[in-house]
Amino acid sequence: MSAVEAPTRPGGDRDGGLRSALRAEWVKFRTVRGWLIGLGVAGLLCVLLTYLVANGIHSGTCTGTGVTCRSGHPRVPTGPGGEAVADSYRYLSRPLTGDGSLTAQLASFTGRVSTNPVNVAPSPSATRPGLADWAKAGILLTPDTTPGSSYAAVLATGRHGIRFQYDYTHDRPGRGAPAASRWLRLTRHAGTITGYESADGVAWHEVGVAHLAGLPDTVRVGLFVTSPVSFHGQTGRPTQATAGFRHLTVTGATGGGWRSRAVGTSRADFYPILAAGGARSTGDTAVLTGSGDIAPAVVQGVLGTNTAASSLLLGLLVGSVVLIVLAALFVTGEYRRGLIRTTLTATPKRGRVLAAKAIVIGGVGFAIGALAAAVAMPVGDHILTGNGVYVFPAGPGTVSRVVVGCGLVTALVAVAVLALGVMLRRSAGAVTAGVVVFVLPYLIGASLPGTAETWLFRVTPAAAFSVLGVLPRSSLVDYPYTFANGYYPLPPWAGLLVLAGYVAVALGAARLTLQRRDA
Template sequence: MTAATGSPGLERNPGLRSALRAEWVKFRTVRGWLIGLGIAVLLSVLLTYLVANGIHSGTCTGTGTCSSGHPAVPTGPDGEAVADSYRYLSRPLAGDGTVTAQLVSLTGRISTNPVNVAPSPSATRPGLADWAKAGILLTPTARPGSSYAAVLATGGHGIRFQYDYTHDRAARLRPAASARWLRLARSGDTITGYESADGASWHRIGVAHLAGLPGTVRVGLFVTSPVVFHGRTGRPTQATGRFRHVTVTGATGGDWRSHGVGTSQNDFYPILGAGGARSTGGRFVLTGSGDIAPAVVQGVLGTNTVGSTLLLGLIAGSIVLIVLAALFVTTEYRRGLIRTTFAATPRRGRVLAAKAIVIGAIGFVIGAVAAVVAVPVGAHILTGNGGYVFPAGVATVGGVVVGCGLVTALTAVAVLALGTMLRRGAGAVTAGIVVFVLPYLVGSSLPGAAESWLFRLTPAAALAVLGVLPRSSLVDYPYTLANGYYPLPAWAGLLVLAGYTAVALGAARLLLNRRDA
């Protein structure tokens, strides 16, 4: 008799694996819920298509129906979007050699024209941007986006060695403005940057390895100066660098040649005139505007990304998952089947865990599948319209896909917990929409500071998974939500949503054990 009574006891108290199997069977046997999953994917893709198809302005590539903006942003050696606008005075260098120069002064001017009036060198005031740059630059070609290495002085960040737009190293010395000596040395594909306070004792700043450099490159002096911002208002600037003691060693040929790289008004970067270069008695004066750095959205307001057209689709898909997650638990309460479930699995926490795992897995798959389909659909429609799509690597796109899956999964699990607490489908759905959807709708209409905090503290923070525009410490820019930058990185936004989900699950577990079925 002992053995006989022991076996049924084990059947009435199955493990988590059995509970998971039972909950999965419950879900897949309800045809309406399976249809709902298909609707979630279709809605996400359809809304992505409609949003992308409705965009006909902003940054354009000159094709399709896009009606305003600049041509496409240059692409750097690693496929990243870059700003590459500067005044360059250069000559060829065949093989190895060095370039040395003393930067005597670096001054600047800032546009005073209103933002709705084209900038003009005649409407300016004195002022030097912190990231204004003047120095020596080596590049295989004077085309925007080319590989390069440079040693330079800045308006507010000292002397630096930079290469290929994203690499930066600060110098140790802080020499006086009249004692800034700079040197670049080439040895094959290796470029080394040096600094000196007197032109005699040199200190190495950094080394760059520019793979695939041709035998003959261009070397010389350059000046550039980026947009400066006061709040959200950006004003183009211009810098002037004065050089002397310019020497080039190695096999050189041809005269000095002045280039305005990326300085056309039709190019990507907003500039304050094309600038120019002149030389007198061994002294060189260059004036230029623009930037050599990672591209952010300045100059490309309205730029689209792999995530920008997914927002409405992600919200719509989340709403469908909210409904399904609520019904997944409240239907059993409404029909009285929850008693049977608890009889089969007396450990109520195990039932809640099994339901959470099942609905979370379903939510992740639906969100990720919808993103996998919607991302290329949105990009294809945007490019077909002539719109510029900010470049994104495989890892970035993969992060958006996984992020969308995690958003829908965590939202579904949290609403399941709400349904467990409220026991009413309508109440759980309403609460889920209020807590997990309404913050975005409200936040979009709030002023800047309030909007930022809402996207930090509410589940809307998780929408940061769609934010793929790059940030850079080399670019002074208001990285605000209005400009396409979420206040939290994707992982932090997901942690905020995960925190809400954990609290909801904890409360549901507590009430589940204290209340009657």
């Protein structure tokens, strides 16, 4: 007697393919009105809490190039690429029309470090000898001395040798020769600026080339010196550098004499300085003293850690808790009512049932997380800016990355809690486990000391919240890039991979449980 085969459905799968399972699970989800309302609540809470957090932060910070600032609050310049920059230095310059060059020998380079307590204003009288690693002295060409203007410079540093830098984020190392007694040359040909170094002023080595767009016919070229805050651990101290130049040689059409100016060092400017410094020149020699930096801006304490995503955190956490509840109910509700037997009868391949549920709840989680972030971020930015708070610039690519990252975080958390629901079969247990594993580590980590905090945000699911990190990092700035200063220990996608690893383990365990245990 031969067995009678069950009729095969279209697509060649007699127990219903993944598509059929997906359709069934989606119908289950969308027909429960309470779950749809829960999704709306999750999104609204994210936006509302972002608004409340942003509205509770009030301070004043000037941005751009204006000079009107609220008392005690700094102005942060914006660079050619739209990034926040530090642009403070002592400049001894003259006009240059058309092509030309400036050559000089850096004869001496020394520095001072403030010894005043952190909460006491720095003063030149309270210092000790010391040259900051990224103190800079050399030749700089710029169309405008307004902070944030485009520039190109060949320079010596305290501990990083000779460099060619332009527009704050671009850096080319020289041959690494000692800074003292080095010859430097900067040439202009139309919009192309080239930096050279030499040990004897005879044999020259090209360090780097920059093409500055929109460079006017007349620019300023001259000598500069600057010295940034020096950090030892979490404590930063203002510094000052003094550079001596000789054998100044200018070629090309120059009009007017040398003029000394402190760029970006007024009370309205954001970069902490030891003193404004000064410049003196005689014939073909000059000595400059200055403080500040020419580099990407970092928090530097005075600015706080406000970003386009900083006010989003609380809303994302609370929204994740609501999704945790929905994800748990999506599977435990069937166990409680005994409907899981019907589901497994309709789709006997249990792994397929789990996959269909995971795709549905993950898709729903991604959609609500990304949509909420897309609405909440501009709301938070608008409120913070209206309250006079400085918000670090974030381009469209960064904003898109945060939006997608938030969607992936909520999707992965929802899938992981679904897996917990399969294993525990109880709503209370799955929700509690989800909150403890995926939300609590962040709350604990924010209150732990440095090392423990760093490891918690590296190895627990809290690492995924690094998608909210948009503060700039730069190898050109010595700074403690710690969580306390607003910097996550992992890059955004690395943090997501940590969370994805936990989700994969949870799904694997859920599948084994579903296969081996009766419904």
